[in-house]
Amino acid sequence: MATLIEVRDVSCAKDNEHTIFSKLDFDVNEGDVVVLQGKSGSGKTTLLKCIAHLNVYNGRILYRGRTAKSFGVPSFRTKVFYVPQKPSLLSGTPRDFLATVSSFNSRKVPRSVSDGSGLTYPIEVAKAWGIDEELWDRNWSNLSGGESQRIALATAVGLNTAEVLLLDEPTSALDPQSTVLVERFISNELRSPESELKAILWITHSEEQGRRVGSRLLRISNSGCEEEARLLDP
Numbered sequence: 001m002a003t004l005i006e007v008r009d010v011s012c013a014k015d016n017e018h019t020i021f022s023k024l025d026f027d028v029n030e031g032d033v034v035v036l037q038g039k040s041g042s043g044k045t046t047l048l049k050c051i052a053h054l055n056v057y058n059g060r061i062l063y064r065g066r067t068a069k070s071f072g073v074p075s076f077r078t079k080v081f082y083v084p085q086k087p088s089l090l091s092g093t094p095r096d097f098l099a100t101v102s103s104f105n106s107r108k109v110p111r112s113v114s115d116g117s118g119l120t121y122p123i124e125v126a127k128a129w130g131i132d133e134e135l136w137d138r139n140w141s142n143l144s145g146g147e148s149q150r151i152a153l154a155t156a157v158g159l160n161t162a163e164v165l166l167l168d169e170p171t172s173a174l175d176p177q178s179t180v181l182v183e184r185f186i187s188n189e190l191r192s193p194e195s196e197l198k199a200i201l202w203i204t205h206s207e208e209q210g211r212r213v214g215s216r217l218l219r220i221s222n223s224g225c226e227e228e229a230r231l232l233d234p
């Protein structure tokens with residue numbers, strides 16, 4: 001299986017005196033769903049932001065053997081797509097966000113035949129998760145936490161540009177039924193030959209969710225990360 005992400009001796013600090021984590025070393029390979037767990041404040045979100053090139057760090061992070069800069073950062077971020085826990089902090093509307101992210105994509109891979117632009121599939125995905133199309137034209141700040149989470153996820157999955165999704169507690173604002181719908185959809189995308197998606201890093205505090213979705217478990221602490229035994233229920 002191809003190696004998609006290489007994290008080598010990565011460390012990150014809050015300031016000159018306080019390290020968040022250090023000496024992180026791991027790979028993410030094609031087919032992996034790597035569940036990230038660790039105490040609150042251990043640096044899980046920070047790590048995803050480092051991988052997405054949204055945070056400064058020391059060490060080396062490569063995607064398909066290349067740095068984000070050598071790839072071109074906007075294009076890189078459509079391939080290694082970070083989905084924040086609280087997309088409601090974004091400005092404008094989800095439809096604006098969809099248009100912006102889509103414009104960064106160097107290679108369009110539309111899933112929907114309806115308009116060929118690739119912009120309708122995210123809306124179809126969100127609809128399957130109970131999101132009416134009119135919500136795409138509301139400001140993020142006027143959507144509920146669960147609505148904005150589903151829309152941000154549907155954008156990340158539905159644009160079908162990302163090979164690696166970086167999911168930051170993606171279902172933390174969802175009810176149990178919506179959570180299961182979203183988990184199944186994303187797992188199916190990972191297996192679909194039509195999908196670009198090849199690996200996921202998934203932060204969750206839920207051991208149950210970790211077992212449902214994960215193929216690997218990494219525990220983060222300020223002294224590094226440890227891999228635990230395979231997660232998936234048999």
Ligand SMILES: Nc1ncnc2c1ncn2[C@@H]1O[C@H](COP(=O)(O)OP(=O)(O)OP(=O)(O)O)[C@@H](O)[C@H]1O
Nearest residue numbers: 013014015020038039040041042043044045046047
């Ligand atoms: N921009 C920042 N400036 C200074 N400190 C920061 C910044 N962002 C995060 N931190 C600090 O870095 C540490 C790690 O934060 P992070 O959000 O990555 O943890 P986490 O493991 O995702 O936590 P949680 O499980 O609570 O979401 C925390 O102590 C946090 O206060």
